[in-house]
Amino acid sequence: xxxxxxxxxxxxxxxxxxxxxxxxxxxxxxxxxxxxxxxxxxxxxxxxxxxxxxxxxxxxxxxxxxxxxxxxxxxxxxxxxxxxxxxxxxxxxxxxxxxxxxxxxxxxxxxxxxxxxxxxxxxxxxxxxxxxxxxxxxxxxxxxxxxxxxxxxxxxxxxxxxxxxxxxxxxxxxxxxxxxxxxxxxxxxxxxxxxxxxxxxxxxxxxxxxxxxxxxxxxxxxxxxxxxxxxxxxxxxxxxxxxxxxxxxxxxxxxxxxxxxxxxxxxxxxxxxxxxxxxxxxxxxxxxxxxxxxxxxxxxxxxxxxxxxxxxxxxxxxxxxxxxxxxxxxxxxxxxxxxxxxxxxxxxxxxxxxxxxxxxxxxxxxxxxxxxxxxxxxxxxxxxxxxxxxxxxxxxxxxxxxxxxxxxxxxxxxxxxxxxxxxxxxxxxxxxxxxxxxxxxxxxxxxxxxxxxxxxxxxxxxxxxxxxxxxxxxx
Numbered sequence: 425x426x427x428x429x430x431x432x433x434x435x436x437x438x439x440x441x442x443x444x445x446x447x448x449x450x451x452x453x454x455x456x457x458x459x460x461x462x463x464x465x466x467x468x469x470x471x472x473x474x475x476x477x478x479x480x481x482x483x484x485x486x487x488x489x490x491x492x493x494x495x496x497x498x499x500x501x502x503x504x505x506x507x508x509x510x511x512x513x514x515x516x517x518x519x520x521x522x523x524x525x526x527x528x529x530x531x532x533x534x535x536x537x538x539x540x541x542x543x544x545x546x547x548x549x550x551x552x553x554x555x556x557x558x559x560x561x562x563x564x565x566x567x568x569x570x571x572x573x574x575x576x577x578x579x580x581x582x583x584x585x586x587x588x589x590x591x592x593x594x595x596x597x598x599x600x601x602x603x604x605x606x607x608x609x610x611x612x613x614x615x616x617x618x619x620x621x622x623x624x625x626x627x628x629x630x631x632x633x634x635x636x637x638x639x640x641x642x643x644x645x646x647x648x649x650x651x652x653x654x655x656x657x658x659x660x661x662x663x664x665x666x667x668x669x670x671x672x673x674x675x676x677x678x679x680x681x682x683x684x685x686x687x688x689x690x691x692x693x694x695x696x697x698x699x700x701x702x703x704x705x706x707x708x709x710x711x712x713x714x715x716x717x718x719x720x721x722x723x724x725x726x727x728x729x730x731x732x733x734x735x736x737x738x739x740x741x742x743x744x745x746x747x748x749x750x751x752x753x754x755x756x757x758x759x760x761x762x763x764x765x766x767x768x769x770x771x772x773x774x775x776x777x778x779x780x781x782x783x784x785x786x787x788x789x790x791x792x793x794x795x796x797x798x799x800x801x802x803x804x805x806x807x808x809x810x811x812x813x814x815x816x817x818x819x820x821x822x823x824x825x826x827x828x829x830x831x832x833x834x835x836x837x838x839x840x841x842x843x844x845x846x847x848x849x850x851x852x853x854x855x856x857x858x859x860x861x862x863x864x865x866x867x868x869x870x871x872x873x874x875x876x877x878x879x880x881x882x883x884x885x886x887x888x889x890x891x892x893x894x895x896x897x898x899x
Contacts, residue, residue, distance in 0.1 A: 511649030
């Protein structure tokens with residue numbers, strides 16, 4: 425995609441259904457088909473009764489309602505995430521969020537600079553767009569690029585940090601993202617004072633003698649959206665986002681190219697994202713203390729990059745497990761929703777990690793990983809420490825967004841069974857948007873929470889545990 429730009433100066437409530445009995449030796453067949461049967465038939469109508477003189481297995485179904493709360497974490501570290509996040513996002517629940525991305529620039533020392541008498545043919549600025557989020561993308565959306573006035577230091581930056589930049593953009597450009605939101609787009613820059621200044625510096629060479637001198641000349645860039653368009657961008661830093669100067673030295677018949685980009689090779693320039701959130705008049709306005717769980721009434725929600733997370737109060741599970749003796753869990757599913765919004769161009773986060781939390785409502789980290797519910801049939805308990813298992817070789821269980829039903833759901837049978845057997849302590853969950861993929865012995869972690877302003881809002885009393893369990897009876 426191409427555009428030309430010129431400079432523009434809860435009490436435990438349990439629903440119980442008894443499923444007719446069947447011989448123990450047929451139980452396995454029932455368990456395998458249960459997810460299919462339960463989706464289309466009342467569990468009370470399922471089952472068979474054969475020889476009444478045999479040992480019997482009673483199969484039960486219970487629903488345990490849970491409560492969703494809202495917790496505001498402390499300042500969120502946003503240094504060097506996988507995305508430059510900018511633009512604005514408004515909602516009735518959270519208010520108006522505005523994101524601004526700050527980044528250094530890099531140049532390629534292995535590419536020859538233009539000679540002093542080189543002629544500039546054209547300049548292009550590329551944007552590697554990972555995603556564009558908005559309820560309405562039918563019209564063109566604006567990206568503004570500004571010159572940073574102060575350097576990004578080698579320190580940790582948080583979502584409240586900002587730096588001075590020139591309020592007049594180097595350029596602004598609009599693109600049509602109505603048909604595709606992950607793409608490479610570029611702007612051709614003509615009659616641009618900044619471009620002319622950089623090209624003259626390239627020909628002179630002194631500003632490009634070393635990286636420190638270069639940063640003095642060009643501290644970096646700032647990316648912004650148009651606040652009245654209610655759209656946010658997720659742009660990859662790296663080779664594919666930045667300037668390309670096309671020029672000819674004396675005697676050249678074809679153009680040469682020189683990149684000044686947000687990354688060179690596999691090295692991305694240092695960057696961070698700033699987020700401001702105006703909560704005036706919203707339900708989350710009453711959230712004044714950090715690390716305190718708030719019951720906001722009808723709704724609860726989470727918004728990326730702001731520190732707002734949903735906490736699930738799992739204590740009703742304790743009350744239920746205390747009533748059970750000598751049972752086997754066949755299937756336990758956690759479901760949340762339906763969600764308030766589900767627009768194709770502005771989906772909620774795709775995956776939520778069910779992170780363990782303590783009475784302080786903080787994430788618990790072990791060996792660099794968030795401790796969380798592990799995948800069903802995976803290891804749940806660390807054999808050495810006796811605590812929750814976490815490993816780069818095993819992905820956690822993730823609540824996945826079902827787009828058709830507009831709910832989050834996941835099977836957590838092994839987790840609940842470990843609690844029931846006394847091998848694992850029951851803990852509440854903080855729902856953290858992320859995913860981890862394990863390929864062989866390698867673990868790929870994507871902290872999706874820091875890569876957008878995506879959000880989800882749901883009825884705070886909609887979360888539910890759907891439990892199928894069985895117990896043997898002697899007749």
